Amino acid sequence: MSWIINTLTSTIGRKVIMALTGLFLILFLAVHLAGNLQLLHNDGGEAFNKYSYFMAHNPLIQVVSKGNFFFIFLHIFVSITLYVRNKKARPIGYKVSAGSTNSTWSSRSMTLLGTFILVFILLHLYGYWFNLKFGEVAMTTVDGISMHNAYALVANSYQNPGIAGFYVFSMIILALHLWHGFASAFQSLGLNHPKYNGIISGLGKLYAIVVPALFAIIPILLYLKSLG
Numbered sequence: 001m002s003w004i005i006n007t008l009t010s011t012i013g014r015k016v017i018m019a020l021t022g023l024f025l026i027l028f029l030a031v032h033l034a035g036n037l038q039l040l041h042n043d044g045g046e047a048f049n050k051y052s053y054f055m056a057h058n059p060l061i062q063v064v065s066k067g068n069f070f071f072i073f074l075h076i077f078v079s080i081t082l083y084v085r086n087k088k089a090r091p092i093g094y095k096v097s098a099g100s101t102n103s104t105w106s107s108r109s110m111t112l113l114g115t116f117i118l119v120f121i122l123l124h125l126y127g128y129w130f131n132l133k134f135g136e137v138a139m140t141t142v143d144g145i146s147m148h149n150a151y152a153l154v155a156n157s158y159q160n161p162g163i164a165g166f167y168v169f170s171m172i173i174l175a176l177h178l179w180h181g182f183a184s185a186f187q188s189l190g191l192n193h194p195k196y197n198g199i200i201s202g203l204g205k206l207y208a209i210v211v212p213a214l215f216a217i218i219p220i221l222l223y224l225k226s227l228g
């Protein structure tokens with residue numbers, strides 16, 4: 001049992017945890033995007049309200065949701081511990097960053113980008129999940145079922161250009177985080193090979209562009225829709 005603990009608390013073990021939780025969250029983003037795209041249906045919010053109701057009342061989804069929160073905070077916690085360990089191992093920074101000739105700014109700023117994403121997640125949860133759970137949200141009826149009008153909550157919030165703009169900016173930060181994180185996760189798991197590295201890197205960059213862009217287009221379109 002001790003070897004498991006030693007592995008998980010070692011630098012290599014923590015990088016493996018970072019990679020596994022990161023890949024899980026990447027998969028979650030794709031699923032979450034599929035749900036959020038229901039906001040763009042021209043049906044007065046019916047599709048999104050049905051999706052939100054299903055997510056809130058399906059027992060299996062609730063288990064996965066709680067697991068997702070656990071993985072998010074585990075990913076963040078391990079990231080912080082690795083950052084602190086690296087800083088202690090190299091307390092005096094280099095005048096010129098090591099590997100600066102072949103590394104990107106996003107790869108050298110993963111902790112900073114991740115911190116901003118954490119702030120976004122907390123604000124996002126407060127604005128939507130918390131209000132749906134504890135706030136006064138209007139009710140609607142879909143297929144004879146009374147439910148919270150989650151669509152109205154989201155759509156009304158994006159009428160505020162500040163909120164919509166912050167969401168779009170956050171998706172740019174997410175894209176930068178994914179740009180390096182996707183391929184890095186495979187490398188940490190030892191799943192890198194000269195024959196496949198190019199494919200993995202290409203897929204990672206495509207994902208880092210397409211998924212955040214689709215997330216970002218939602219508040220943009222809803223804001224433009226509010227202008228009439």
